[in-house]
Amino acid sequence: MILRDAAPSDVADLLAIHNEAVRDTTAIWDETETDLAERSAWLEGRLSAGFPVLVVEIEGAVVGYASYGPWRPKTGYRHTVEDSLYVRSSHQGRGLASILLDALIARAREAGLHRMVAMIESTNTLSVGLHERRGFRTAGVLTQVGSKFGRWLDLTVMQLDLDR
Ligand SMILES: CC(C)(COP(=O)(O)OP(=O)(O)OC[C@H]1O[C@@H](n2cnc3c(N)ncnc32)[C@H](O)[C@@H]1OP(=O)(O)O)[C@@H](O)C(=O)NCCC(=O)NCCS
Numbered sequence: 001m002i003l004r005d006a007a008p009s010d011v012a013d014l015l016a017i018h019n020e021a022v023r024d025t026t027a028i029w030d031e032t033e034t035d036l037a038e039r040s041a042w043l044e045g046r047l048s049a050g051f052p053v054l055v056v057e058i059e060g061a062v063v064g065y066a067s068y069g070p071w072r073p074k075t076g077y078r079h080t081v082e083d084s085l086y087v088r089s090s091h092q093g094r095g096l097a098s099i100l101l102d103a104l105i106a107r108a109r110e111a112g113l114h115r116m117v118a119m120i121e122s123t124n125t126l127s128v129g130l131h132e133r134r135g136f137r138t139a140g141v142l143t144q145v146g147s148k149f150g151r152w153l154d155l156t157v158m159q160l161d162l163d164r
Contacts, residue, residue: 001096003103006043006053006065013062014055015039017086024089026121026153029146045069051081052107056096063091066100068108071117079114085127097130105134105160113162121146122154136160 006014019033046053046067053067064087071082083104087096108116118136120127128138136158146153 001099002057003099004055004057006047006055006062008040008043008047010055010062011036011040011043014043014053014065017062017065017088020088021086026148027086027124027127029121029148029153031148050111052104054100054103054107056087056100058091063088064096064100066097066104068104068116071115080117081108081113081115082117082119097127101130101134105162109162116160116162118158118160120156120158122156124156128156128158131158131160134160135164 015034015036018028018039021028022030022033043053046069049069051067051069053065055062056064064085066083066085068081068083071077071080083101085097085101085104087100105116116136118127118131120131122128122141132138137160139157139159142155142157144152145155
């Protein structure tokens with residue numbers, strides 16, 4: 001297992017991971033799969049802004065990634081970031097998300113950021129627990145603010161105080 005920063009050549013693997021989450025999960029509140037051009041622009045945007053995109057590679061393929069980016073666009077929010085974390089279903093349950101999130105938090109602390117926010121669909125107890133064990137606490141739950149697969153989705157809003 002190799003943990004490293006993403007390179008532009010990883011974009012096809014990142015696209016596959018993203019689209020699997022769109023198709024099969026309520027982690028991404030989108031019903032439409034995206035394409036290589038959109039994911040390339042996303043990756044380029046993150047890297048050029050100096051935000052980390054960390055990947056785990058196994059046997060030559062990227063099977064998971066973690067990143068953070070601006071939580072909200074206005075400049076007053078610049079000390080706060082929002083994380084994202086995905087592992088291919090074929091490689092879940094092996095500790096890869098834990099490794100990725102630990103490394104992502106370390107990067108945010110090195111960058112001198114103040115808060116990390118996680119927005120998690122409320123039935124995703126695995127992700128909520130993963131974040132809680134790293135010090136995130138639930139700030140609140142927004143009920144029925146989304147919908148997918150014919151049901152309402154609640155959003156658990158969590159935050160980590162990075163400079164503690
Ligand atoms: C959520 C997700 C990232 C977890 O990835 P993963 O690589 O399978 O997770 P890990 O194997 O690292 O396990 C994470 C933690 O949950 C625990 N865990 C894993 N499977 C578990 C299970 N079946 N029951 C209880 N705990 C479990 C692990 O022990 C680990 O604990 P730790 O926090 O003490 O380290 C992955 O399931 C995923 O990509 N899901 C779809 C997208 C998604 O939900 N992303 C998160 C959006 S906020």
